[in-house]
Amino acid sequence: MEHFRERAASLVVDAVAGMGSKTALQAEKPPEGMGDFAFPCFGLAKELKRSPAELAKSVAASIAPDPAFSAAEAKGPYVNFRIHPAELAKATLGAVMGLREEYGNAEPTGKRILLEHTSANPNGPLHVGRARNPIIGDTLARILARCGNDVTTEFYVDDMGKQQVTLTWGVENLKHPGEAPKKPDHALVWYYQEASRLMAEDPRILEQIDAMISTYEKKDSAIAERVRKNCQRVLEGMTASLYRLDIHFNSFAWESKYIFDGSVDSVLERLRKLDSTAEEDGALYLDLERHGITGQERKFYLTRSDGSSLYSTRDMAYHLDKLSRYDRAIDVLGEDHRLKAKVVGIGTKLLGQDKPVEAMFYSFVSLPEGKMSTRRGTVVYLDDLIEEGVARAREEVDKRRPELSEELKRGIAEAVGTGAIRYNIIRVQAEKQLVFKWEEALNFEGNSAPFVQYSHARASSILRKATEFGEYDPALLVHPSETALIMGIARFPSVIRECGDSMQCHPLALYALELASLFNQFYRDCPVLAVEGELRNARLALVTASKFVMLNALDTLGIVAPEEL
RNA sequence: GGACCUGUGGCUUAGCUCGGAUAUAGCGCUGGCCUUCUAAGUCAGAUGUCUCGGGUUCAAAUCCCGACAGGUCCGCCA
Secondary structure, rough: OHHHHHHHHHHHHHHHHHOOOOOOOOEEOOOOOOEEEEEEEEHHHHHHOOOOOHHHHHHHHOOOOOOOEEEEEEEEOOEEEEHHEEEEHHHHHHHHHHHHOOOOOOOOOHHHHHHHOOOOOOOOOOOOOOOHHHHHHHHHHHHHHHOOOEEEEEEEOOOOOOOHHHHHHHHOOOEEEEEEOOHHHHHHHHHHHHHHHHHOOHHHHHHHHHHHHHHHHHHHHHHHHHHHHHHHHOOOOOHHHHHHHOOOOEEEEEEEHHOOOOOOHHHHHHHHHHOEEEEEEEEEEOOOOOOOOHHHHHEOOEEEEOOOOOOOHHHHHHHHHHHHHOOOEEEEEEHHOOOOOOOHHHHHOOOOOOOEEEEEEEEEEEEEOOOOOOOEOOOOOOHHHHHHHHHHHHHHHHOOOOOOOOHHHHHHHHHHHHHHHHHHHHOOOOOOOOEOOHHHOOOOOOOOHHHHHHHHHHHHHHHHHHOOOOOOOOOOOOOOHHHHHHHHHHHHHHHHHHHHHHHOOOHHHHHHHHHHHHHHHHHHHOOOOOHHHHHHHHHHHHHHHHHHHHHHHHHOOOOOOOOOO
């Protein structure tokens, strides 16, 4: 596709040069039925003082004939190119058949990227608000990997915060009234909620917890041990939930490590020497005024009066460590972290690290009745969403495919239920606020994962019934539905690249939907198994290619593509 | 009060980086399509002051300024 675009652009440049201008016209997508690339002539018209429509005509007339295009003509003030369908079919199908699962992948960049995501406080199970992070993070990791990078994913475990100490206090001082749930994150969250409640009521409990924190920060390894043990258990529960969504981490980084190994101390020592930092009552702060942040936000504290470190300071130590080991460090963060991330980046830069701290942000998911809060228990847990999704998918499978084996039905239900959840989160721009609604989160039709999975299954079904096919002639694929589908397939590599460059996932979800829709139109218009001879071979090749690209798109979204639905 | 993000048919949403020809799709609504490779599909139709007001431009959903609404942050918490 890019090849054709560049070819068209260069033909236009040549034609325009003949008219005495060096302006490079930008190709854009014309409306339906007007060809494949359009070059507007308004800018050129101004330069040459001629009317755009008249100019388009003379540009079109002086374009050299090229086998890649079946037409290059003026349409009003535009010069429109139509790609030769046979040429497009040949180039596109050839590429997919050669690369198969790798089609769409970019050349290796040689870059090592550390992608930090999820990093949820281990004080209870993941809820659907927090779930936006791992789903975006994992999808972005898959996109960046297909963009040719060597990607490592990491979960930063906050085992030093008040929330974790509160949880530990609860576990050590309270007794669960009934039978605790089996899954460790669900078992432990009660202690956190109950301890938070008691702490708010009884100042003596608050004192005890504060005392634990203070001892902990003086590098008390016994307390560290106790807190970490509980974090570890909650973490096991979280990773089990994410495992079901096919989300895994290459590594875990523990916040306390950076305290105990002295790296936070050394960071503080170096920060203290900077002109940008100052002290107030013994507390060190970064003056952000010269970094364009004014007003009440300008003093950003790095330590308390007693010299102990704060969260963002430890985060600087962590990011310096990441940047020293990788070419790029990217964080997936909730929008509440915007200022903190900016300051961490300022800090690492001041300490001589020129690589930026890159981040992408998402807005929160709320419930129709308001915000989600683990402490207050006003949440929908990710585990419940997955259970419900898979159960509803199972009902559909039972209804539609009663003849399938139990094993197949179970597999399809799992793929559809979890796929629908991932797709629903990723399909919208990350910066948009989301209100969680069951019927949207578990949508199985229209703009959804099952829609794409269904098209993939249709393709698989055709190929299952076809005998082997050998040579095919792409030039036979000239039906408008075939050409449109091939055009869609040809776009995949640039969609992947665009997502990687802009660190956005939703264009890929929308692309997968479009491709599936194009396949459905082809399916409607062009019988495959019922036609004879050469055309059948060519269409089987197109079905094969479509299946690979739907598979690759779904795989990049972390969604399973079953052979049957 | 200051800073950042978001505002597109009844609902959800793409397009905004890089201004161009009829503003994208889904849900819902109206009416069609299963002796034809899986109807979780498909076709047709209705539904839009692109939050509002200015400005720049031959041309603004898109760029600039100002309002308004929702979210987030502004703690020696995380």
